[in-house]
Amino acid sequence: MRKILLESLLKGPLAEPSPGAEDPELLAFAAQVASAARAKLGRSLSIREIDAGSCNGCELEINALGNAFYDLERFGLRFVASPRHADILLVTGPVTKNMGEALLRTYQATPAPKWVVAAGACALDGGLFAGSYACLGGVAAAIPVDLYIPGCPPTPTALLEGLLALMG
Amino acid sequence: MPALAEMIARGRLIEAHRPCPRIAVEEDLWRAFASMLAEGRATLLGLWGEAGAVHMGLLDEAESAACIVTRPCPEGHFPSVGRAHPPAIRLERTIRDLFGLEPRGLPDPRPWLDHGRWGLRHPLAIHPAPVSAPEPYPFLTSEGEGLHQIPVGPVHAGVIEPGHFRFTANGEAIVRLEERLGYAHKGVDSLTTGAPIERAARLAGRMSGDSTVAYALAFARAVEAALAIEIPPRAIWLRALMAELERLANHFGDIGAICNDVAFALMHAHCGVLRERVLRAAAASFGHRLMMDCIVPGGVGVDLAEGAAAPVRELLDVARGAFPALIELYDNTASLQDRTVGAGVLSMALARQYGCGGFIGRASGRNFDARRNLPYPPYDALAFEVPALSDGDVNARVWIRIREVEQSLSLVEQILDAMPEGPISVPLPANKSGEGMALVEGFRGDVLASVRLDAAGRVACSRLRDPSWFQWPLLEAAIEGNIVADFPLCNKSFNCSYSGHDL
Ligand code: SF4
Numbered sequence: 001m002r003k004i005l006l007e008s009l010l011k012g013p014l015a016e017p018s019p020g021a022e023d024p025e026l027l028a029f030a031a032q033v034a035s036a037a038r039a040k041l042g043r044s045l046s047i048r049e050i051d052a053g054s055c056n057g058c059e060l061e062i063n064a065l066g067n068a069f070y071d072l073e074r075f076g077l078r079f080v081a082s083p084r085h086a087d088i089l090l091v092t093g094p095v096t097k098n099m100g101e102a103l104l105r106t107y108q109a110t111p112a113p114k115w116v117v118a119a120g121a122c123a124l125d126g127g128l129f130a131g132s133y134a135c136l137g138g139v140a141a142a143i144p145v146d147l148y149i150p151g152c153p154p155t156p157t158a159l160l161e162g163l164l165a166l167m168g
Numbered sequence: 169m170p171a172l173a174e175m176i177a178r179g180r181l182i183e184a185h186r187p188c189p190r191i192a193v194e195e196d197l198w199r200a201f202a203s204m205l206a207e208g209r210a211t212l213l214g215l216w217g218e219a220g221a222v223h224m225g226l227l228d229e230a231e232s233a234a235c236i237v238t239r240p241c242p243e244g245h246f247p248s249v250g251r252a253h254p255p256a257i258r259l260e261r262t263i264r265d266l267f268g269l270e271p272r273g274l275p276d277p278r279p280w281l282d283h284g285r286w287g288l289r290h291p292l293a294i295h296p297a298p299v300s301a302p303e304p305y306p307f308l309t310s311e312g313e314g315l316h317q318i319p320v321g322p323v324h325a326g327v328i329e330p331g332h333f334r335f336t337a338n339g340e341a342i343v344r345l346e347e348r349l350g351y352a353h354k355g356v357d358s359l360t361t362g363a364p365i366e367r368a369a370r371l372a373g374r375m376s377g378d379s380t381v382a383y384a385l386a387f388a389r390a391v392e393a394a395l396a397i398e399i400p401p402r403a404i405w406l407r408a409l410m411a412e413l414e415r416l417a418n419h420f421g422d423i424g425a426i427c428n429d430v431a432f433a434l435m436h437a438h439c440g441v442l443r444e445r446v447l448r449a450a451a452a453s454f455g456h457r458l459m460m461d462c463i464v465p466g467g468v469g470v471d472l473a474e475g476a477a478a479p480v481r482e483l484l485d486v487a488r489g490a491f492p493a494l495i496e497l498y499d500n501t502a503s504l505q506d507r508t509v510g511a512g513v514l515s516m517a518l519a520r521q522y523g524c525g526g527f528i529g530r531a532s533g534r535n536f537d538a539r540r541n542l543p544y545p546p547y548d549a550l551a552f553e554v555p556a557l558s559d560g561d562v563n564a565r566v567w568i569r570i571r572e573v574e575q576s577l578s579l580v581e582q583i584l585d586a587m588p589e590g591p592i593s594v595p596l597p598a599n600k601s602g603e604g605m606a607l608v609e610g611f612r613g614d615v616l617a618s619v620r621l622d623a624a625g626r627v628a629c630s631r632l633r634d635p636s637w638f639q640w641p642l643l644e645a646a647i648e649g650n651i652v653a654d655f656p657l658c659n660k661s662f663n664c665s666y667s668g669h670d671l
Contacts, residue, residue, distance in 0.1 A: 057377020
């Protein structure tokens with residue numbers, strides 16, 4: 001174990017520079033959140049992830065944010081276990097009807113100020129699952145959405161860009 | 169005792185089905201097949217419905233023979249298989265929920281995927297019924313002094329899929345775990361029914377994102393069997409390359425995540441790096457990190473361009489350089505082994521009874537791998553071993569993954585070396601009907617795809633069966649007697665799919 005630790009120390013970190021946001025929608029959102037969030041929360045945001053019936057592809061890439069290349073926590077962003085500790089709800093999936101109530105209750109359990117980020121094609125409008133008897137068809141059908149991150153699934157870089165926009 | 173082949177001869181053969189036989193049967197023969205399962209003379213591959221009929225997939229492991237048995241149910245009921253063969257119970261509850269067909273004699277009257285929230289009942293029946301308010305779900309009872317219940321989910325503490333676990337504990341020890349799933353039910357079967365093949369293939373690739381390659385492959389192979397077409401050799405080999413990359417990515421991720429669940433972050437960090445490298449190699453070679461939609465019926469959608477194999481070769485070097493030290497780290501860290509050895513033991517008898525596939529089955533002595541047992545190309549031309557152990561604990565499930573990583577690294581190399589040149593797809597014949605079935609080994613176990621195409625070349629009926637159907641119930645058994653704090657560890661070592669199971 002010592003050898004691995006030592007080698008890692010000598011080789012230096014794998015973490016890559018932060019991706020800059022260029023998307024105008026993201027920048028506008030950043031400006032809006034920045035004033036509100038910075039005043040209340042400082043430079044750190046807690047994220048509660050909710051899988052509202054995704055195919056789990058989105059979760060794989062959200063989990064990848066924690067690996068050494070993206071290293072989410074260096075930006076002051078971290079995943080928390082309880083919505084009561086969260087500033088941001090990061091929601092994936094077409095919102096299955098079986099998850100509708102759980103999503104709403106998680107939203108209600110999150111203290112204000114809070115923002116909802118919908119990640120992935122499904123979270124926008126149900127994606128390929130739109131029109132099913134079993135899906136509400138997107139996060140906005142259940143709770144108000146502040147930011148949408150596209151992709152199927154969104155790449156970790158796209159997720160990082162979106163989340164960093166929240167940091168202003 | 170008649171073997172599967174003899175039993176098949178007693179049914180009415182449906183000519184259009186390939187490659188294994190499909191037969192229509194009367195009630196007594198249906199019961200006879202159910203007894204075969206109950207007596208352990210065949211393995212249940214799947215059990216699914218359509219409006220007015222039920223289908224059961226069976227496998228004779230000794231003969232490497234499979235078949236599908238169909239029981240038309242114009243009266244809306246069929247004899248329960250789950251009554252004598254418990255692995256069928258959840259599948260039959262699902263058939264009742266979705267199609268309104270009654271499995272007569274099924275011991276569990278409760279719904280499974282239907283939580284009373286769809287606004288209708290039996291959504292896939294010819295005449296769906298309206299529904300009133302959701303009814304409370306009666307969990308099984310556990311009685312005794314000092315027992316308490318812990319409800320967990322559907323929203324979990326980590327970044328994982330939704331599901332509900334109801335623990336009954338005596339102090340720290342788990343007396344009973346009952347799962348309640350269905351939260352990720354998206355109604356895939358209704359979306360694929362009547363859909364063009366191309367759309368159904370994309371849906372198949374989103375049954376369970378971590379197995380998108382395996383699902384796309386299973387669906388494509390079933391469609392190609394139905395249409396009786398051959399795909400170009402290069403497509404076959406590219407598919408296998410993708411499948412092995414997917415296996416590598418998931419196994420690296422799982423090995424790290426299991427160690428992380430016992431707070432050994434170092435393994436998690438290093439395995440996470442390897443997983444990321446696989447995904448980056450996949451993105452560089454095929455244009456998508458998870459390789460979604462890269463396999464299409466008729467071949468593959470993206471070619472490995474000149475020089476695009478370089479990132480994969482580089483990955484092999486990096487992984488072969490880094491992985492042995494990690495294996496050693498796992499093997500030599502007493503605090504880690506202390507948690508994984510002896511935790512969450514699954515018996516061989518249960519693994520066999522449930523036809524439990526993947527690393528779970530192989531860690532409990534059920535040595536089945538569709539790539540070897542029902543070989544499909546190019547695996548018949550590749551050299552690989554199927555590791556198996558019999559301890560059945562978390563540790564064994566980690567070791568199977570470790571050994572499979574080594575096998576997959578070798579397979580990727582063999583595939584790159586032998587990659588044929590040529591076209592990567594063939595057009596699908598238009599307006600052709602047919603029926604096909606395929607069994608493909610995903611990282612988690614065997615994925616079954618069954619497809620029927622109508623005369624307009626659309627999907628008349630399709631069913632994709634996740635390996636988790638025969639793994640989730642066994643988690644309930646494996647966790648008994650373990651402490652509540654070990655559940656995340658045991659759960660991760662199983663790593664069943666919620667989405668793939670919930671349909
Ligand atoms: S957006 Fe794509 S990856 Fe994400 S849940 Fe939907 S289908 Fe899966």
